[in-house]
Amino acid sequence: MARYLRCWSRTIMSVTFLFFILAVGWTVALPTMPEKHLHVGPGGVFKIALFADLHFGEGEEVDWGPQQDVNSSKVMSTLLHIEIPAFLCSTMAWCWTILSVTYLSLLFRFIVAVGWTVDLRTTPEGYLQVLPGAAFKISLFADLHFGENAWNDWGPQQDVNSLKVMSTVLDLENPDFVIYLGDVITANNMAIANATLYWDQAISPTKARGIPWSSLFGNHDDAPFEWPMEWFSASGIPQLQCPASRSSYSGEQHCSFRGTRRLELMRNEIAHNTLSYSRAGPKELWPSISNYVLLLSSSNDSKSPVAFLYFIDSGGGTYPEVVSRSQADWFQRKSHELNPDSRVPEIIFWHIPSKAYEKVAPMLLFMSSCVGSINKERIAPQQAEMGIMKLLEGRPSVKAVFAGHNHGLDWCCPYKKLWLCYARHTGYGGYGNWPRGARILEITSQPFSLKSWIRMEDGNSHSEVILSS
Numbered sequence: 001m002a003r004y005l006r007c008w009s010r011t012i013m014s015v016t017f018l019f020f021i022l023a024v025g026w027t028v029a030l031p032t033m034p035e036k037h038l039h040v041g042p043g044g045v046f047k048i049a050l051f052a053d054l055h056f057g058e059g060e061e062v063d064w065g066p067q068q069d070v071n072s073s074k075v076m077s078t079l080l081h082i083e084i085p086a087f088l089c090s091t092m093a094w095c096w097t098i099l100s101v102t103y104l105s106l107l108f109r110f111i112v113a114v115g116w117t118v119d120l121r122t123t124p125e126g127y128l129q130v131l132p133g134a135a136f137k138i139s140l141f142a143d144l145h146f147g148e149n150a151w152n153d154w155g156p157q158q159d160v161n162s163l164k165v166m167s168t169v170l171d172l173e174n175p176d177f178v179i180y181l182g183d184v185i186t187a188n189n190m191a192i193a194n195a196t197l198y199w200d201q202a203i204s205p206t207k208a209r210g211i212p213w214s215s216l217f218g219n220h221d222d223a224p225f226e227w228p229m230e231w232f233s234a235s236g237i238p239q240l241q242c243p244a245s246r247s248s249y250s251g252e253q254h255c256s257f258r259g260t261r262r263l264e265l266m267r268n269e270i271a272h273n274t275l276s277y278s279r280a281g282p283k284e285l286w287p288s289i290s291n292y293v294l295l296l297s298s299s300n301d302s303k304s305p306v307a308f309l310y311f312i313d314s315g316g317g318t319y320p321e322v323v324s325r326s327q328a329d330w331f332q333r334k335s336h337e338l339n340p341d342s343r344v345p346e347i348i349f350w351h352i353p354s355k356a357y358e359k360v361a362p363m364l365l366f367m368s369s370c371v372g373s374i375n376k377e378r379i380a381p382q383q384a385e386m387g388i389m390k391l392l393e394g395r396p397s398v399k400a401v402f403a404g405h406n407h408g409l410d411w412c413c414p415y416k417k418l419w420l421c422y423a424r425h426t427g428y429g430g431y432g433n434w435p436r437g438a439r440i441l442e443i444t445s446q447p448f449s450l451k452s453w454i455r456m457e458d459g460n461s462h463s464e465v466i467l468s469s
């Protein structure tokens, strides 16, 4: 018995000692260890190839992009074949496996990029109805810029002020529908991974009143986070503000300033709101997301159209500020299929004005044929014109285009047979301190008319204009 006990106690002591050694040794050794080991081959020579500035993945939508990736992998394969660096591929067989996989994936991407054909649906994505005996009223909320500088007082305070503006406008006008005209949030000023928190705040006054809405994207909604310089001071970079573990984000690896992409913002809005008429647009146009059309129909006949409302993503943020040729083609196809004889009026909404706005911008507002109250800055248009304006001008059914983006402009100007309009800066976020308000649209049927004015947060209204003549 005594022998057994001795034996057991010795075993327990040895195991404890082993654990102690491991624990102490581990703690001491760990911080000083390199993160990975490489081994010199049997010949005693270790060769490294430096591949610099490959720039893979450029211009996927055109031929030259995928083609130059194929060329780059040719360069690398030639060099590898001659040099065969030890750590990239230890044997020739490995080299060839890596290279053939690269080749095949590039070839596949080339075929996808060049040979993809666009498949489009022929129906509008949503239906709205004019109530019997009433006009259909829409409120445009532009450039709210929620979520700025959450680490200071002024950021959250300006969001409270923006909520007040929206509530005042909604209570005074009681619209049938609300359009969020982009720059709903300022993603580049938002140090959290999940920007939908702020998006939800911005739509809350409309949602609380049971009013349906739709939204489109501006250049700030998914812009990459810009680190303030003061964060790189002696005190170092602050802790990330990670979402709670019960949210869809699981763990630290997702907790970063990567930001929330257009598609995630849109999917979140649609999934959690039955009142939302927003759509994520045809996949073929992604990453341009907010491209869709809603049909406004007559109250006594849901099949009798009063107007088509087109929402177009004018880019910015994670990609250039353009309405692409593919988007123009989508509009052309869609409008021809839904409204072949241009009989039904069409209204266009986007965030960044097109270059055509520059042609009508008045020098002096009161001496022009434009209607508005502020004319305080130069037009900041889309970066390029890729055909959408030609299409809009060519359709007599297109009555007006509405943009946000320029906070210091709120006019409507006639342009050829249609009107080019700005909304009104609604939010306390974003640049400019001009008084806040919202552009209101009023649509009546039989005969069709489109009237607009601006409702201010102090309750006044001004700049009434008929846009259907």
Ligand SMILES: [Zn+2]
Pocket: 143, 145, 183, 218, 220, 405, 406, 407, 430
């Ligand atoms: Zn803005």
